[in-house]
Amino acid sequence: MPMGKEELMRKLEEKIRNCRKCPLGQLRTNAVPGSGSYDAKVMFVGEAPGYWEDQKGLPFVGRAGKVLDELLEGIGLSRDDVYITNIVKCRPPENRDPTEEEIRACSPYLDMQIDIIRPKVIVPLGRHSMGYLLRKFGFEPEPISKIHGKVFRANTLFGRIIIMPMYHPAAALYKPPLREELRKDFEKLRKILNEL
Ligand code: URA
Incomplete structure (x- = not known):
């Protein structure tokens, strides 16, 4: 019998917790796979x-995270x-920006999380995940100040x-x-989710 979502995600999260693919794996206290519903329509x-x-x-x-909680609660x-x-x-x-190599080593985990959860909406928060995710789905990244709150539609398998x-x-x-900009973008997200 094929593995269900729950089992696939638990296995993947375990793999992430034990990952040593890049030097950050030696420096961390805990890897942070993610949290929430495996049936979520929206992934942040x-x-x-x-x-x-x-x-x-x-x-x-x-x-x-407190800001994110308030924005979620607001919708x-x-x-x-x-x-x-x-x-x-x-x-x-020291919370420095992730390097290109670190993103290259780690992004296959995000790709797998997307393939298993199959969200309807993905919200990249900030320029690093925006850059990676727009390119992944065939779009050219632009400054976040210009494209925040904009809807990009893509086809996946x-x-x-x-x-x-x-x-x-x-x-x-x-x-x-920027908190007000985020609040307005979350309002747009609420409308999109209501129409799904
Ligand atoms: N900032 C992030 O980008 N991710 C976290 O999990 C916490 C702070």
Whole structure:
């Protein structure tokens, strides 16, 4: 009998927890595979774990995570309704940006998560996951200030998918007006999800 989603995801998460494909695997406390529903219609993809995520092995549990929780709550969703992950699953030292090599080593895990969960909407949070995901689905990345909240439609082997890049929630901590931009983009997301 073929493996179900649950089993495939559990196996994949285990593989990520034990991964040593790049040097970040030696430096981390915990790898952070992702969390939420394996049947989620929407998947959020951040950049990489920070200090608290590395400590707890869970995505978006620090200050940026609080912003994300509030945005989700604002459109009537909780973490159990969505799947949250990152493009790089281990914390880069001092929270520096992930390198191209790290993204290359780690992104096959994200590809597998997408293939198993089969979300209808993917929300890249911030420029690193935006760049990777737009290219993956055949689009040219542009500055996040220009394309946040824009809908990109693509065909996949499992059906049509929407990619809707947004600012990274941490950006709203440093530039408070971006919180309003995020709120508006989440409102658009709510409408899209209601129409699915
Ligand atoms: N920032 C991210 O991009 N991901 C996390 O999990 C936490 C902070």
